[in-house]
Amino acid sequence: MIKKPVRFILLGGFLGAGKTTALMRLARHYAGQGLRVGIITNDQAEGLVDTLTFKEAGYTTEEIPSGCFCCHFEKLLEASGRLADGLEPDVILAEPVGSCTDLVNAVITPLKTVYSDRFDVAPYATLLDPVRAQEALGATGPMGFSKKVTYLYKMQQNEADIVVVNKSDRLDDSAREFLRELVAQNFPSATGVFVSALTGEGFDTLIPLLDSPDEAGRNPSRVDYVRYSEGEVALGWLNARIILEGQAPWDGNFLIAALADGIQSSLTESGVVIAHFKMRLVDSTGTEVAMHVTQNEGAPDLNGRFEAPIQRASLVINVRAEGRPEALHAAVHEGLREIGIRFRLEWTNAEWDAFSPNPPIPPPPERNTVRIDP
Ligand SMILES: Nc1nc2c(ncn2[C@@H]2O[C@H](COP(=O)(O)OP(=O)(O)OP(=O)(O)O)[C@@H](O)[C@H]2O)c(=O)[nH]1
Ligand SMILES: [Mg+2]
Numbered sequence: 001m002i003k004k005p006v007r008f009i010l011l012g013g014f015l016g017a018g019k020t021t022a023l024m025r026l027a028r029h030y031a032g033q034g035l036r037v038g039i040i041t042n043d044q045a046e047g048l049v050d051t052l053t054f055k056e057a058g059y060t061t062e063e064i065p066s067g068c069f070c071c072h073f074e075k076l077l078e079a080s081g082r083l084a085d086g087l088e089p090d091v092i093l094a095e096p097v098g099s100c101t102d103l104v105n106a107v108i109t110p111l112k113t114v115y116s117d118r119f120d121v122a123p124y125a126t127l128l129d130p131v132r133a134q135e136a137l138g139a140t141g142p143m144g145f146s147k148k149v150t151y152l153y154k155m156q157q158n159e160a161d162i163v164v165v166n167k168s169d170r171l172d173d174s175a176r177e178f179l180r181e182l183v184a185q186n187f188p189s190a191t192g193v194f195v196s197a198l199t200g201e202g203f204d205t206l207i208p209l210l211d212s213p214d215e216a217g218r219n220p221s222r223v224d225y226v227r228y229s230e231g232e233v234a235l236g237w238l239n240a241r242i243i244l245e246g247q248a249p250w251d252g253n254f255l256i257a258a259l260a261d262g263i264q265s266s267l268t269e270s271g272v273v274i275a276h277f278k279m280r281l282v283d284s285t286g287t288e289v290a291m292h293v294t295q296n297e298g299a300p301d302l303n304g305r306f307e308a309p310i311q312r313a314s315l316v317i318n319v320r321a322e323g324r325p326e327a328l329h330a331a332v333h334e335g336l337r338e339i340g341i342r343f344r345l346e347w348t349n350a351e352w353d354a355f356s357p358n359p360p361i362p363p364p365p366e367r368n369t370v371r372i373d374p
Helices: 019-032 049-056 073-086 103-113 130-136 147-158 173-186 203-211 225-233 252-269 325-343
Strands: 006-013 037-042 060-064 091-095 119-121 125-128 162-165 191-194 235-250 273-283 288-293 301-303 310-322 345-355
Touching (some): 006 019, 006 103, 019 037, 019 091, 037 049, 037 073, 049 060, 073 091, 073 103, 125 130, 125 203, 147 173, 162 173, 162 203, 173 191, 191 203, 235 252, 252 301, 252 325, 325 345
Parallel strands (some): 006 091, 006 119, 006 125, 162 191
Antiparallel strands (some): 235 310, 235 345, 273 310
16 A cells, blocks of 8 residues: 655754744644654654653654764654554654754755655744844843854754744743844744744644645755854763662752752853753652753743652753863762752762764765665
């Protein structure tokens, strides 16, 4: 039997812009329409918090670790092939790693041309965090990224068919108007939309755009790979998995907030610019609290609550930031040392990985003409 091409929706945007939150909302929408939804996640590292989020919500999820979709195009084909063989999805929702750009040339164009029998590619949308956008596009912000990372950031939106300003629940009318102008001036070829992945506002506008038969990837950009590499390697990644064990029970809600604050302060003191710092603390009953920070200043975003004191828990820490991996390592280590003393607990079984992403590789020209069927 000949299979119908699967609708392929890639949702890009910088680290912490809200891709996972928005994709969860889109997944619920399409599943609610009776469609089968498959998810593909992507990161420079393995064992992603995002993959767990999608799997726990019950979605069949494939993870492509250790590099971006652009550099792992074959793995993207393989992952969608596995979804097609098992789940036979109607829609694939894909989240590229938030430090990746040139997705139109490297992924969307080959999928919609060479593999049009397998994929029906949706217009390409990227998400923006409003605070980050104002910093990166030069409007405000003393604690913004360097020019190197800002180049990467701008190129991410430059190639989008739809630029989506997310987190609009935090915007008043004047901020909204300001951002509307900023997006229109900087990315005139894209359609601008405001949404809140948290509340659902604006999805009644975004979804018809994603579902429209408009051509995907109408704004391919000419990415300077020297500058793109400089931007990517200026970033640092840290992943840690740790067991925390106390001499006496402790308050997990208090601990995760204190640890977030300690690490955020240490990162800031060492001049590291936070892109996305996330943690998950899970107690022995399986209760968990997730924490996200997407700026150097401001309170962490905490989801979930422990109702009882904890004696033993597992902790996952992911930091993505502009800074050297050693500085990320030192800040996280210091944060853990402080809570160790304060809560009288020990941390063991630590698995650490701190690194800068590998420089990206331009897509080979034959990707747009020669088919590979892994
Ligand atoms: N206020 C508000 N917060 C949001 C919204 N969407 C996402 N967030 C928060 O922003 C933070 C980052 O969201 P994610 O969905 O994990 O962002 P991401 O783009 O997937 O991040 P990476 O995978 O690290 O690149 C979390 O604290 C979310 O709860 C929104 O519409 N409004
Ligand atoms: Mg994510």
